[in-house]
């Protein structure tokens with residue numbers, strides 16, 4: 027858990043591990059969650075399907091029904107990454123009902139997309155965008 031202050035907003039951020047054995051514990055953190063950042067490895071085509079099914083299961087959780095969603099199409103600095111369109115299709119983002127969501131091209135290595143994503147989140151939390 028880390029506390030981050032960005033644009034005068036204080037975020038309590040939980041980084042939940044993605045390993046299979048840890049996934050059952052994700053739900054321990056769902057209560058009072060304003061926003062979910064779901065990070066996809068855009069170079070791992072083999073596991074996009076499992077990532078999508080975990081995401082879809084997560085979206086059915088009652089405690090997350092009002093949470094804002096940000097999907098990071100991460101590792102965009104690598105060769106031939108999946109595009110946000112491909113990831114959106116796989117996760118079924120277009121079919122989500124009554125959700126505020128956005129997908130961003132990101133790289134944790136060079137910082138691409140992170141500022142754009144955080145700015146969108148701040149604006150959205152403050153009610154400026156849907």
Ligand SMILES: Nc1nc2c(ncn2[C@@H]2O[C@H](COP(=O)(O)OP(=O)(O)OP(=O)(O)O)[C@@H](O)[C@H]2O)c(=O)[nH]1
Pocket residue numbers: 042043044045100101102103104132133134135136
């Ligand atoms: N090239 C590149 N490598 C990345 C990027 N993000 C993470 N990695 C690498 O991917 C590997 C896994 O990164 P982690 O941050 O441990 O991934 P994680 O999803 O938090 O892992 P778990 O918590 O175990 O699920 C590390 O070697 C990172 O350096 C990225 O945007 N670009």
